[in-house]
Structure formats: structure tokens, C-alpha cells
Amino acid sequence: MQAxxxxxxxxxxxxxxxxxxxxxxxxxxxxxxxxDPTNLLNMMKRMSYVAIAAYAMxxxxxxxxxxxxxxxMAAMVxxxxxxxxxxxxxxxxxxxxxxxxxxxxGFLNGFISVKGKINAFLVTxxxxxxxxxxxxxxxxxxxxxxKIKGFTDFFGNGTVFNTIPTPVIxxxxxxxxxxxxxxxTKFGFYCKCIGGNLEAAKVAGIxxxxxxxxxxxLNGLLCCFAGFILASLMNAGVPDIGSDLSMDAISAAVxxxxxxxxGIGTMWGTVGGTFIMGILNAGLSLLxxxxxxxxxxxxxxxxxxxxxxxxxxxxxxxxxxxN
Amino acid sequence: MEDTILxxxxxxxxxxxxNVLRGxxxxxxxxxxxxxxxxxxxxxSTLIKILSGYxxxxxxxxxxxxxxxxxxxxxxxxxxxxxxxxxQELTLCPDMTVAENIVLxxxxxxxxxxxxxxxxxxxxxEAMEKLEQDIDPDVPVRMLSIAQQQVVEIAKAISxxxxxxxxxxxxxxxxxxxxxxxxxxxxNLRESGVTIVYISHRLHEIKKxxxxxxxxxxxxLVGTINADExxxxxxxxxxxxxxxTNIYPKADVELGEVVxxxxxxxxxxxxxxxxxxxxxxxxxxxGLVGAKRTEILETLFGLRKRxxxxxxxxxxxxxxxxxxxxxxxxxxxxxxxxxxxxxxxCMSVLENxxxxxxxxxxxxxxxxxxxxxxxxxxxxxxALNIKLTNIDQxxxxxxxxxxxxxxxxxxxxxxxxxxxxxxxxxxxxxxxxTEIYSIMSGLAKEGVAIIMVSSELPELISVTDKIVVxxxxxxxxVLSRNEATQxxxxxxxxxxx
Numbered sequence: 001m002q003a004x005x006x007x008x009x010x011x012x013x014x015x016x017x018x019x020x021x022x023x024x025x026x027x028x029x030x031x032x033x034x035x036d037p038t039n040l041l042n043m044m045k046r047m048s049y050v051a052i053a054a055y056a057m058x059x060x061x062x063x064x065x066x067x068x069x070x071x072x073m074a075a076m077v078x079x080x081x082x083x084x085x086x087x088x089x090x091x092x093x094x095x096x097x098x099x100x101x102x103x104x105x106g107f108l109n110g111f112i113s114v115k116g117k118i119n120a121f122l123v124t125x126x127x128x129x130x131x132x133x134x135x136x137x138x139x140x141x142x143x144x145x146x147k148i149k150g151f152t153d154f155f156g157n158g159t160v161f162n163t164i165p166t167p168v169i170x171x172x173x174x175x176x177x178x179x180x181x182x183x184x185t186k187f188g189f190y191c192k193c194i195g196g197n198l199e200a201a202k203v204a205g206i207x208x209x210x211x212x213x214x215x216x217x218l219n220g221l222l223c224c225f226a227g228f229i230l231a232s233l234m235n236a237g238v239p240d241i242g243s244d245l246s247m248d249a250i251s252a253a254v255x256x257x258x259x260x261x262x263g264i265g266t267m268w269g270t271v272g273g274t275f276i277m278g279i280l281n282a283g284l285s286l287l288x289x290x291x292x293x294x295x296x297x298x299x300x301x302x303x304x305x306x307x308x309x310x311x312x313x314x315x316x317x318x319x320x321x322x323n
Numbered sequence: 324m325e326d327t328i329l330x331x332x333x334x335x336x337x338x339x340x341x342n343v344l345r346g347x348x349x350x351x352x353x354x355x356x357x358x359x360x361x362x363x364x365x366x367x368s369t370l371i372k373i374l375s376g377y378x379x380x381x382x383x384x385x386x387x388x389x390x391x392x393x394x395x396x397x398x399x400x401x402x403x404x405x406x407x408x409x410x411q412e413l414t415l416c417p418d419m420t421v422a423e424n425i426v427l428x429x430x431x432x433x434x435x436x437x438x439x440x441x442x443x444x445x446x447x448x449e450a451m452e453k454l455e456q457d458i459d460p461d462v463p464v465r466m467l468s469i470a471q472q473q474v475v476e477i478a479k480a481i482s483x484x485x486x487x488x489x490x491x492x493x494x495x496x497x498x499x500x501x502x503x504x505x506x507x508x509x510x511n512l513r514e515s516g517v518t519i520v521y522i523s524h525r526l527h528e529i530k531k532x533x534x535x536x537x538x539x540x541x542x543x544l545v546g547t548i549n550a551d552e553x554x555x556x557x558x559x560x561x562x563x564x565x566x567x568t569n570i571y572p573k574a575d576v577e578l579g580e581v582v583x584x585x586x587x588x589x590x591x592x593x594x595x596x597x598x599x600x601x602x603x604x605x606x607x608x609x610g611l612v613g614a615k616r617t618e619i620l621e622t623l624f625g626l627r628k629r630x631x632x633x634x635x636x637x638x639x640x641x642x643x644x645x646x647x648x649x650x651x652x653x654x655x656x657x658x659x660x661x662x663x664x665x666x667x668x669c670m671s672v673l674e675n676x677x678x679x680x681x682x683x684x685x686x687x688x689x690x691x692x693x694x695x696x697x698x699x700x701x702x703x704x705x706a707l708n709i710k711l712t713n714i715d716q717x718x719x720x721x722x723x724x725x726x727x728x729x730x731x732x733x734x735x736x737x738x739x740x741x742x743x744x745x746x747x748x749x750x751x752x753x754x755x756x757t758e759i760y761s762i763m764s765g766l767a768k769e770g771v772a773i774i775m776v777s778s779e780l781p782e783l784i785s786v787t788d789k790i791v792v793x794x795x796x797x798x799x800x801v802l803s804r805n806e807a808t809q810x811x812x813x814x815x816x817x818x819x820x
Contacts (some may be wrong), residue, residue, distance in 0.1 A: 189674070189677075189681055192670060196669045197668065205646040205679060263670070264669050
């Protein structure tokens with residue numbers, strides 16, 4: 001009996017890895033070139049900005065909220081940066097300006113939601129349109145190209161040791177930082193408390209408003225870097241880019257076992273979830289599947305993963321020890 | 324009236340290899356009130372859930388209803404056999420009316436796709452008249468008190484011609500007065516031949532109302548005795564398996580200087596509350612539900628705005644703006660509802676114990692020291708005798724008493740000057756209750772002052788040094804330990820009604 005229980009627990013804990021291994025095996029059997037390092041690095045490069053947005057989304061989902069405006073913020077950042085650069089503003093100042101702007105946008109989402117006592121869904125549904133609207137208005141819907149190679153190399157097209165694309169490095173660095181923040185700091189701990197039981201957190205003297213607003217601001221910051229990568233990959237600020245970013249970030253986190261109702265989540269799970277989506281996209285396109293098929297499969301995989309989660313959870317008592 | 328309506332033979336239940344109920348043989352007579360008693364984890368709830376079709380018993384057991392074997396695969400099967408259950412957490416739809424709730428489980432009586440408002444109303448009205456209750460069938464359930472909602476649940480059962488009604492701790496969340504009204508309803512039901520199975524921790528209620536008492540311990544049936552031969556001592560020793568000489572341990576404590584002085588404290592729900600409390604003293608706040616006792620604690624803890632009045636804490640003016648502020652000044656608050664505001668159920672025991680002290684333990688930059696968290700949690704696990712298999716276990720998997728100890732642990736580590744307790748022993752068994760009282764007593768000995776709100780009169784009277792009694796938001800009196808009796812507290816609690 002004990003043994004069966006442990007199998008269930010291990011399955012839950014490592015289910016993301018299990019899915020990854022199975023997917024990789026299937027694609028490798030069908031197309032051996034799939035495991036070619038170049039292909040894998042390329043895949044990681046293409047999923048890097050989703051991963052970064054998903055890290056931030058993990059904090060929000062853990063708190064029991066989410067942000068629909070991630071893509072709009074990333075687009076606004078890219079457009080703003082492109083504008084500043086085209087006006088001859090030095091790169092450093094332009095970057096700093098974009099960072100400050102994005103933190104402010106994220107902060108606004110949190111501030112309005114918390115202080116105005118409006119559900120984050122509604123607030124960010126509105127700001128998703130507002131931010132996107134601003135990006136589209138100031139550019140009249142046109143792409144603003146970026147000609148500064150230092151920037152596009154650093155965030156998008158460059159490589160380290162001539163092999164690893166820089167976005168992959170950025171994705172890894174942010175992973176380490178966010179894992180630390182989530183697992184090893186009071187901020188992450190409080191996010192779990194608040195998402196798990198807001199009342200109890202308040203009685204325990206945890207300043208929930210401050211934490212929630214900070215998490216939204218953090219989302220702004222990370223979406224800014226997602227925006228930098230997107231702009232670099234496009235060599236331009238594109239006002240209608242990244243419209244799926246929020247949804248992809250939520251999907252990645254949920255695939256990784258983060259509870260949409262809050263209180264439960266891990267950074268490892270989120271990065272695993274991003275890889276699942278990345279592998280699916282890369283594998284399916286290797287097999288010649290078109291983007292509509294990829295979207296379809298993505299949807300099915302999300303349902304299956306959550307069903308699997310529930311089935312396993314009902315059968316075993318889970319301990320919340322998580323890394 | 325002496326015939327058997329329901330008989331259980333060799334009923335057992337195993338969850339994932341854990342045997343929580345075994346060899347239960349029990350006969351329920353028609354028209355009796357049968358109390359089910361036992362500590363938490365004794366198997367009462369599991370037994371109730373088997374009778375109501377939520378769980379299926381292990382192979383080898385049989386349930387006989389009026390002489391014929393029955394098997395309940397789902398809750399509706401039990402209802403079809405006229406067995407109804409009223410759970411501790413009521414299961415009404417808050418936004419539907421009383422009548423709609425009453426017909427909710429009887430949809431097959433109303434064929435077709437159209438609703439039948441008039442029929443619903445009539446049925447609800449008839450049931451209310453039978454119960455001699457005056458509740459408007461057209462009012463949304465949300466508007467009713469918990470006690471009234473319970474009546475609706477009972478009405479729902481009797482309008483289905485219930486022959487057996489199972490009640491899981493019906494009085495745990497209602498006031499004394501409502502409890503007495505419920506007792507009258509139960510007596511009426513018994514007169515009309517309905518069998519009531521009544522789970523409660525309150526021995527005096529059981530003695531007052533039950534015909535027979537069955538005691539469970541550790542999943543086995545200890546015995547069934549007639550209520551008139553059941554003394555407290557006997558019931559308790561049957562429940563815990565040993566003689567309990569003192570349920571309310573209270574140490575002699577030398578009182579120190581005044582630590583908190585409350586003068587004419589008022590908020591929008593209560594007014595002019597005054598008392599003072601010395602180090603090591605335990606103050607009780609008594610009153611009926613709705614007397615606004617919890618609100619006093621919330622105001623002292625910075626969760627609720629005060630409108631006027633002064634509080635002096637250790638000689639300094641005390642006016643907390645937030646719980647964080649109150650905690651900083653040495654206040655701890657063990658809230659009434661562990662699940663709602665005491666614990667984060669999806670986190671482990673380890674994490675829960677550290678929710679308040681994270682600030683103190685973590686470095687200035689906010690980096691968590693997990694080994695230190697673990698040491699602390701282990702310390703309290705041993706000190707308070709928290710029964711668990713693993714400190715990383717989810718707190719939701721513990722029993723009520725052990726959950727309460729986890730709540731206490733997190734507050735004790737902040738080394739409070741004053742601990743506010745709101746119904747500290749609600750829903751926990753006698754063994755754990757006694758442990759909680761000794762923890763309180765130990766705190767008092769260390770010079771901590773305690774303010775305790777309690778609806779259980781024996782507890783209120785035995786544990787405290789003095790009692791402030793509230794009625795409808797007004798303080799109606801202060802009783803010293805010598806003056807406090809159940810009668811004197813009740814007299815003040817109902818003084819304004």
C-alpha cells in the first residue's frame with residue numbers, strides 16, 4: 001500500500017519531466033533530427049520570452065490572480081524603445097526608460113486591482129486593451145525598426161561561445177533569479193500564504209496588498225525583458241506582437257502544476273511547462289504540421305495535463321514539499 | 324415504538340490501507356434520539372458518511388433498513404431510503420429561496436421542465452408548520468442565520484418523509500438559545516417517530532436529549548448505554564479509554580502588573596467595553612452568538628476600526644492600524660475559524676508554523692532560512708505534542724485538535740504579551756481540548772495575559788479568572804471567578820433581550 005502511494009507521489013512530483021521525456025522520445029523516433037543540438041537550441045530561443053513571462057505569471061497565479069496584459073506590455077515596451085532609439089536617445093537611457101515604464105504598467109495593474117478592489121481579470125482585461133491601444137496609436141499600427149545592432153545582438157540574435165543563443169542565456173538567468181525569489185525568499189513564501197488563504201495571511205500580519213502589487217510590478221519588469229527579446233528577434237518594435245503571451249504564460253505555469261486558484265506552484269514546474277509547449281511546437285513543425293494544428297494540440301495537452309493532475313491528486317495524499 | 328429501524332452489522336471501512344472503522348454493530352430504534360460520541364478521528368463522521376451513502380462500507384458488513392438489507396451506492400440512495408443527513412457545513416444554496424432549497428432534492432416529484440413556484444411554496448410552508456417555525460419560504464437562504472438555515476435543512480428532510488435524520492454536530496456553530504430551540508425541534512421529531520442520530524461533543528446536551536448513547540474510539544464501538552445511566556465521567560472514560568480527572572487544568576498563577584487597560588472601547592458594532600488585565604490573567608468574554616464578542620478581539624488586533632475609547636498596553640497608548648502593527652506590539656490572535664483565517668490549508672505544517680515569524684527568522688534581504696524554519700517547527704511539534712507523520716505533511720490532513728496546535732505554534736513563537744483566543748476549542752475532541760487548556764495555563768504562568776471568547780459555558784467558567792459578558796454589542800457585566808456560574812453568565816448574556 002505504502003509503495004503504491006509513493007509511486008503516485010513520485011508521479012505527481014515528476015510528471016512534468018515525464019511528459020517531457022515522452023514527448024522528446026516520440027518526436028525523436030519520428031524525426032531523429034529533433035534531438036540535434038542546433039534544433040534544440042533554436043527551440044529554446046523561440047520559447048525564451050514565453051518562459052520569462054511565465055516565471056512572473058507563476059507568482060501571480062500563486063497569489064490567485066493573473067495578468068492578461070503581458071503581451072500588450074511587451075509590445076508597448078518594444079515600440080517605446082524603438083521610438084526612443086529612432087530619436088537618437090542613447091541605448092542605455094532608452095533601456096532604462098523602457099524598464100521603468102514596464103514596471104509602472106505592471107504596478108498600475110496591481111494598484112488598480114488591489115486598491116480599487118476590482119478583480120484582476122477585469123483590470124488586466126481593460127489594460128490589455130489600453131496598453132495595446134497605446135502601442136497601436138502611437139505607431140499608427142506600423143512597425144518601427146531598430147537599427148542598433150548592439151541591442152538586437154544582445155537580446156535576440158547573438159550567441160555565446162558561438163553556439164548558445166543569448167535569449168536562452170537570459171531565460172536561464174531569470175530562471176535562477178525567479179526560482180530563488182519564489183523558493184528562498186519571504187516574498188515567495190508570502191505569495192503562497194496569500195494565495196492559499198488570504199484571510200489567514202492578513203491575520204498573520206502579512207501585508208497582502210503590498211505583496212500583490214509588487215508581484216504585478218515584477219510581471220511588468222519581466223514582460224519588459226520578454227519585449228526586448230521579441231523586439232530583437234524582429235529587429236523592430238511591433239505594436240501588435242505577443243498577443244498570446246499572457247495565455248501562453250498561464251498555460252506553461254498550469255502545465256507545470258501551478259494551481260489556478262492560488263497557493264500552489266513551483267518554478268521548476270513552470271519552466272517544464274514552457275518546455276512542453278516549446279517541444280510540441282518545434283516537434284510538430286518538424287513533422288510539417290501547420291500553426292493551427294499546433295494550437296489545437298496545445299489546447300488538448302493542457303486539458304490532459306490538468307486531468308492527469310486531478311486524477312493523481314485524488315488518489316494520493318500529496319505533501320506540499322516542493323522545490 | 325421499540326422496533327428496530329436501522330441495523331448495522333459488522334460495518335468496517337478502510338481508506339488506502341488504513342482501517343478507520345471496524346466491526347461496528349449498532350441497532351437504531353424507531354423514534355429514538357441516539358447520540359454518537361467519540362473523539363475526533365474515532366470514526367463518527369465516517370460512520371455517518373456510510374449511512375448517508377457517501378462512502379461504501381468494506382465487504383462483509385451489512386446495513387438493514389426495516390429488516391431488509393440495503394446498499395447505498397450514492398447519497399441519493401440513502402435519501403430514497405428516507406435517511407437524511409445534516410452536515411456540520413450546511414449544504415444549502417445561499418442565493419436560492421428557502422422553498423427552492425427544500426425542493427432541490429425532490430425534483431422527481433415535479434415532472435416537466437417548468438418550475439412550480441406555488442407547489443414549492445406550499446411544501447415549504449407545510450414543513451415549517453410541522454416544525455412550528457416561522458421562516459418565510461420566499462426569503463433567500465443567505466438572509467437567514469446559521470440556526471435558521473439548519474431548520475431549513477431539517478424541513479428539507481422531513482418534507483421527504485425522513486425516517487432517520489443524521490445530525491453532525493448541529494450545535495457547534497449556533498448560540499445556546501438556538502441550541503435549545505433545536506432541542507425542542509428534535510424532541511418533536513422524536514414524538515412523530517423519526518429516529519435522530521446526533522453527533523456532538525457537548526456532553527450536557529447529549530444527556531439532556533438522547534435516549535441512548537453510543538461511544539466510538541479509534542474506529543471501534545466501545546459500547547451503547549442508556550442516556551440516564553451516562554455520567555460525564557463514564558462517557559469521558561469510555562471516549563478516551565482512561566479516567567480523566569481534570570478536564571480543565573488551571574494552574575495557580577501569581578498575577579503581575581496590569582498589562583492592558585481598555586476604556587470605553589467602541590466600534591460600529593459594539594460600544595463602551597472596559598476592562599483591565601494583569602500579567603498571567605485569563606479573561607473570558609461570554610455572551611450569545613451575535614453579542615459582538617469576536618468584534619472586540621478584531622478591534623484589539625487592528626482588523627476593525629475603533630470609533631472611540633482608549634487602550635493602554637504596558638503603560639503606552641495602543642491603537643494598532645493593522646494586524647502587523649498589533650503583532651509588533653505583542654498581540655497574538657487565534658481566530659475562531661481555523662480553516663478560514665488560521666491556516667493555509669494547501670501548505671505544509673512546516674510552512675504554516677512559520678507564516679508569522681518569517682520576518683524574524685529571515686535575513687534583512689528577505690532570504691528564507693529553511694533549516695531554521697524546520698528546527699522551529701520540530702520544536703513546537705514536540706512541545707505541543709502535535710500528532711503527525713511528517714512535518715512536511717499538508718496541514719489539511721491533520722485532525723482538528725492538531726490543526727489548532729499548529730495555529731498556536733505559529734503564534735507562540737512570536738512570544739506574545741497578550742493572546743486573543745476566539746472559541747479556541749471549537750470542534751476539537753476532549754483530549755485535545757484539555758491539552759489546549761494546559762497550554763493556556765502554561766502561558767499564563769509565564770506571565771502572558773489571555774483574552775478568550777467562548778460559547779461553551781463550562782469552559783468559560785472553568786478556565787478564566789474573570790468574565791466580561793456581552794449582550795447585543797453592550798457590556799452587561801463583569802463576573803469574578805467566584806461569581807461566575809452558568810446561570811449568572813446566561814442572565815447577563817440575555818440581559819438586554
